[in-house]
Amino acid sequence: MNSTNGNAAFDPQMIDEIVAGLADKPGALMLVLHAVNERVGYIPVEAVPAIARALNLSRAEVHGVISFYHDFRTERPGRKIIRVCRAESCQAMGAVALATHIKERLGIDFGQTSANGDFALEPVYCLGNCACSPAIVVGDDLYGRVTPDRFDQILFSPSTSGRSR
Ligand code: FES
Incomplete structure (x- = not known):
């Protein structure tokens, strides 16, 4: 094979x-x-x-x-996978509201891919970045202290890039 x-x-x-x-x-x-x-x-x-x-x-x-198993999905993955931490520290620092915002912005729920195929949304349970909660990963990049506004900048502003613990 x-x-x-x-x-x-x-x-x-x-x-x-x-x-x-x-x-x-x-x-x-x-x-x-x-x-x-x-x-x-x-x-x-x-x-x-x-x-x-x-x-x-x-x-x-x-x-x-x-x-x-989280490794398996039944939809073609998006070009960028957005992982949103849903563990305790991030939940305490606004991850629930952040997740709601992200779902609304992309028009999808966890486990789904956006209609244009650009983004997939997945939950994760601690990214080891608890000191900078709430944390997300976009593609291979880790971001901390993510607010809804910052998420929009990360995703939709081409000048925002890189790791930010
Ligand atoms: S709880 Fe979210 S990074 Fe640890």
């Missing part, structure tokens, strides 16, 4: 090949899900029936595992 690291288009035949190569191994479902996630960048919902059938599982069982 070759790896294209998340950029392959969804192809039912590719899913069948992945499943066929791993179906007999212990822990086959996790192996298959990781392989699909690596190749496609997410687990297409269209792939679930084929995975379930090949591994003699119900669709609900496969969906259950996908939804349990």
Whole structure:
């Protein structure tokens, strides 16, 4: 199996090949899900029936595992993933209002991708930046003391960049 690291288009035949190569191994479902996630960048919902059938599982069982693990998603990820800390320190410093603002600005909830495909929104539980709560990560960049206004600057002002603990 070759790896294209998340950029392959969804192809039912590719899913069948992945499943066929791993179906007999212990822990086959996790192996298959990781392989699909690596190749496609997410687990297409269209792939679930084929995975379930090949591994003699119900669709609900496969969906259950996908939804349990944060590494797996069923939507194509946005170009930039925005991770908002929802752990205690950030919650105490305004993360709830910040998350509400971000959801409204992007028109999506946690676990979703914006309509234009530019942004995906995910919750995280402590970014190790508690002293500068509330904290978010945009792409690979960590930001602290993020207010709704600052979030707008980070996301929509091209001059704002870099790490800011
Ligand atoms: S609680 Fe948010 S960074 Fe630690």
